[in-house]
Each structure stands twice: as structure tokens, then as C-alpha cells.
Amino acid sequence: MEQTLKLEHQICFQLYTASKELTRLYRPILEPLNLTYSQYLVMLVLWEEDGIDLRQLGMRLTLDSGTLSPLVKRLIQIGYVEKSRATDDERKVVVRLTDRGNALREQAVDVPLQVSGMLNIDEATYVAYMEMLTDIKERLHDFGERQREQ
Amino acid sequence: MEQTLKLEHQICFQLYTASKELTRLYRPILEPLNLTYSQYLVMLVLWEEDGIDLRQLGMRLTLDSGTLSPLVKRLIQIGYVEKSRATDDERKVVVRLTDRGNALREQAVDVPLQVSGMLNIDEATYVAYMEMLTDIKERLHDFGERQREQ
DNA sequence: AACAATTAAGTTGTGCACAATTTAAATTAT
DNA sequence: ATAATTTAAATTGTGCACAACTTAATTGTT
Structure with missing residues (x-):
């Protein structure tokens, strides 16, 4: 396998730019929904599986609490979700769609x-x-x- | 084309996670070089084309001055690069490898x-x-x- | 030559992304 | 039952990534 330090030959660089550019494509589409791309991913998970806890959410998206906690806080401020402690395990935080969050799905389809x-x-x-x-x-x-x- | 809101069906999500996970793979490899992944990309460009100006650098990496200016500042602090104004056009800032920056190439090959x-x-x-x-x-x-x- | 428009960096502000640490709840071991 | 360990979120700190704006140099126009 040819091994150089040429930028364009590195698969990682191509992945990195492709991902960034595709995300850029989403921005104007998600703007009317008042969502960033990462927030959109969280909403996708919730539309599939409402009432999931933060840890599971993080597993699906490969994001840790350091990213998700403030992100979910913003979704709460917008009014798309709400959170509460799980009754069976007080350590867990469960995220649930509000009516507005559910309604947004129609706009997102x-x-x-x-x-x-x-x-x-x-x-x-x-x-x-x-x-x-x-x-x-x-x-x-x-x-x-x-x-x-x- | 099947169109759902399922997370796993979205190419953008797969790109996003693949890119993140591949970048994670680089972290321990780049740590001994004292570089983040983005800083490594800048170094790759400079090893190919030393003395490039910030705008060209941004074009190669699809990054704007808001990202590159502070990033290059950190590379200067580490001691891998230095910057100066272009003589022919005082608006341009030229980034050049230091001896340490050049030497690092051997470690990075x-x-x-x-x-x-x-x-x-x-x-x-x-x-x-x-x-x-x-x-x-x-x-x-x-x-x-x-x-x-x- | 003088003014307008463009271009290059830098700055500010917001939102990830993640490592490391902290706090509290639940499990496990003794 | 109590202590030790593990687990779930939150917090703190650093570094991107990018939009919007500012400043200064250059180019274009009249």
C-alpha cells in the first residue's frame, strides 16, 4: 500500500471533509426547524424511540454526557423535549418529546x-x-x- | 429510494460517526507528536507546501480564518511554525515551518x-x-x- | 488621484466533541 | 448491614468549526 504524507491520499481527510461538507448541506434545510445538525440527530433518535435515557442516546450517537447534557438542555429551552429521572433508577435521566417535538416530525419527514x-x-x-x-x-x-x- | 427518518439509514449519520471514530483512532497516534487531528492536517499541508498563506491553507482544508487563526497560533506556541506577512501583499499571512516543525516530519511519516x-x-x-x-x-x-x- | 468595492486575517459568540473530574445512586462483596 | 465498587449525569476546561463582524490592504472605477 502506498504510504505518503500527502493530504489527499489520506482516507481520514476525505472522510473528514466529506462529513463536514454534507453537514453544511443540512444547515439551510434544518434552519427552518430551528435545529443544529447534532440536535437533529437527537430528535431522529427520539422520534424512533421516545423516552430513551441519556446513556442509551449517547450510545446510539457515540456522544458522551459532556456533549449531550448541554445539547439536551438547549432542546428543552427550544421546547422540543423534556427530561425527568427514571422511576426505577434515579441515576438515569429520561428524555421525552413534548407535543411540539412530536409535531416537528411532520416537518422533518x-x-x-x-x-x-x-x-x-x-x-x-x-x-x-x-x-x-x-x-x-x-x-x-x-x-x-x-x-x-x- | 426508501426515505425514512431512521438514523441508521441516513448516509450523513454514517459519515459523521465514521469520521469521528476514525479521528479517535488518530488521537493516541498523534499524542506523542503533540498534535491534535486538525493541527496534524495543517502540518501535512505545510510538509507538502511550506510557506503557504492562510487563505490557501483554508482552501485545502475547507477551514476559514475563524478556525485557522487560533489553530496556527497554537502551532506557533508549540514551536512548529511561524508566521509573517507576505512582502508582495501585506494582507496575506504566510505560514512557515520552523526547524522543529520540519524535524517532526520524520516522526510523522x-x-x-x-x-x-x-x-x-x-x-x-x-x-x-x-x-x-x-x-x-x-x-x-x-x-x-x-x-x-x- | 480619489473613492468604492473587494479581499485577507482576525475577533467575537455559539455550539459541538471529548477528556477528566465530581456527585449521587445503585450494585456487589464482605 | 456496611463498605467498596460501579454506573449515570453533570461540570469544567480545551480545542475545533463556523457565522457574523471588524480592520486593514489592495484593486477597480471614474
């Missing part, structure tokens, strides 16, 4: 369609790309496993 | 090898993935072009 329209991508390519990204993540996890073993 | 070793990826797959990421970025740029046209 066509966000993915808008994005793929902008990307101008056909389904087969889309699927192939998703598989590739999943594969990269698997390789990363595999490495993590190997590390933990020894 | 095997970073890519370490990373691809961790990823455990063969060259063909690597190339295919690079092409995919380049393609995504092209689609994003194409959309940007289309927008600007009208």
Missing part, C-alpha cells in the same frame, strides 16, 4: 428526500456507499476489540 | 501506515473507498455549482 435530491444519487449507489461506511466502522470496531483483548 | 494497519484494509478496498468519498464530495460540489448558477 422530507429532510432525507431533500438531501438525497441535492446529492443527486441513485439508490444502488446510495446503498453501496452506506455499506462502505458500515464496513469502515466495522473495521474500526474490530480494531477496538483486538486492542481490548490484550 | 509512519502515521499513515500505523492507521491503515489498525484499519486492516487492503489496497484495492482502500482505493475504492477513496473514490467513493471523492465522488460524494463531487456530488456536493456539483450541487453547489447548480445553486450558484441561478
Whole structure:
């Protein structure tokens, strides 16, 4: 495998810029929903699985409490979610959608369609790309496993 | 194309987490070099093209002065680079490697090898993935072009 | 030449992202 | 049952990332 220090040859750099640029694409789409991209990800999880606790939320998004705590605080200020302690385990904080948060879902349903329209991508390519990204993540996890073993 | 609000179906989410996790992989590798990932990217550009001005640097990395100015300031504090005004155009700030910054290159040459070793990826797959990421970025740029046209 | 428009950096403010630490609740071990 | 350990959130501190604005140098226009 060719190994140079050339910026453009590094897969990490390509991932980093692709991710940033795709996120930039979301900004104007999410602006009318009054959401940042990270807040949108949290809402996606809640629309799927309302009443999840912070730790689970963090697992889904690979974010820790240092990121999520203030982020959820902002979502509460906007009025999309509310939080409360779990009755069975007082350590856990449960996040729940408000009526406004639930209603927002209707406005958000066509966000993915808008994005793929902008990307101008056909389904087969889309699927192939998703598989590739999943594969990269698997390789990363595999490495993590190997590390933990020894 | 199937359109849902499911988190895992969104290419943007996969890109976002893949990028974060790959960056996490770099952290322990870059720590002995005393560099963050973003600082490493700046150093990569400078090892390729020393004496570049801030604007060009920003173009390469898709970063604006709001990110680069303080970042370069930190690299100066560490002692890897220095900056000066361009003689032909006093608006431009030129960033140059110090001796320490140049010497660091020797330590950094095997970073890519370490990373691809961790990823455990063969060259063909690597190339295919690079092409995919380049393609995504092209689609994003194409959309940007289309927008600007009208 | 004088003025307007553009360009390059820098600054300010907001919001992640994450390491490290703290606090409190729940488990486990003794 | 009590002490030790583990777990869940929150907090603190650092460093991006970017929008919006400011300042100064350059270029374009008349």
C-alpha cells in the first residue's frame, strides 16, 4: 500500500471533509426547524424511540454526557423535549418529546428526500456507499476489540 | 429510494460517526507528536507546501480564518511554525515551518501506515473507498455549482 | 488621484466533541 | 448491614468549526 504524507491520499481527510461538507448541506434545510445538525440527530433518535435515557442516546450517537447534557438542555429551552429521572433508577435521566417535538416530525419527514435530491444519487449507489461506511466502522470496531483483548 | 427518518439509514449519520471514530483512532497516534487531528492536517499541508498563506491553507482544508487563526497560533506556541506577512501583499499571512516543525516530519511519516494497519484494509478496498468519498464530495460540489448558477 | 468595492486575517459568540473530574445512586462483596 | 465498587449525569476546561463582524490592504472605477 502506498504510504505518503500527502493530504489527499489520506482516507481520514476525505472522510473528514466529506462529513463536514454534507453537514453544511443540512444547515439551510434544518434552519427552518430551528435545529443544529447534532440536535437533529437527537430528535431522529427520539422520534424512533421516545423516552430513551441519556446513556442509551449517547450510545446510539457515540456522544458522551459532556456533549449531550448541554445539547439536551438547549432542546428543552427550544421546547422540543423534556427530561425527568427514571422511576426505577434515579441515576438515569429520561428524555421525552413534548407535543411540539412530536409535531416537528411532520416537518422533518422530507429532510432525507431533500438531501438525497441535492446529492443527486441513485439508490444502488446510495446503498453501496452506506455499506462502505458500515464496513469502515466495522473495521474500526474490530480494531477496538483486538486492542481490548490484550 | 426508501426515505425514512431512521438514523441508521441516513448516509450523513454514517459519515459523521465514521469520521469521528476514525479521528479517535488518530488521537493516541498523534499524542506523542503533540498534535491534535486538525493541527496534524495543517502540518501535512505545510510538509507538502511550506510557506503557504492562510487563505490557501483554508482552501485545502475547507477551514476559514475563524478556525485557522487560533489553530496556527497554537502551532506557533508549540514551536512548529511561524508566521509573517507576505512582502508582495501585506494582507496575506504566510505560514512557515520552523526547524522543529520540519524535524517532526520524520516522526510523522509512519502515521499513515500505523492507521491503515489498525484499519486492516487492503489496497484495492482502500482505493475504492477513496473514490467513493471523492465522488460524494463531487456530488456536493456539483450541487453547489447548480445553486450558484441561478 | 480619489473613492468604492473587494479581499485577507482576525475577533467575537455559539455550539459541538471529548477528556477528566465530581456527585449521587445503585450494585456487589464482605 | 456496611463498605467498596460501579454506573449515570453533570461540570469544567480545551480545542475545533463556523457565522457574523471588524480592520486593514489592495484593486477597480471614474
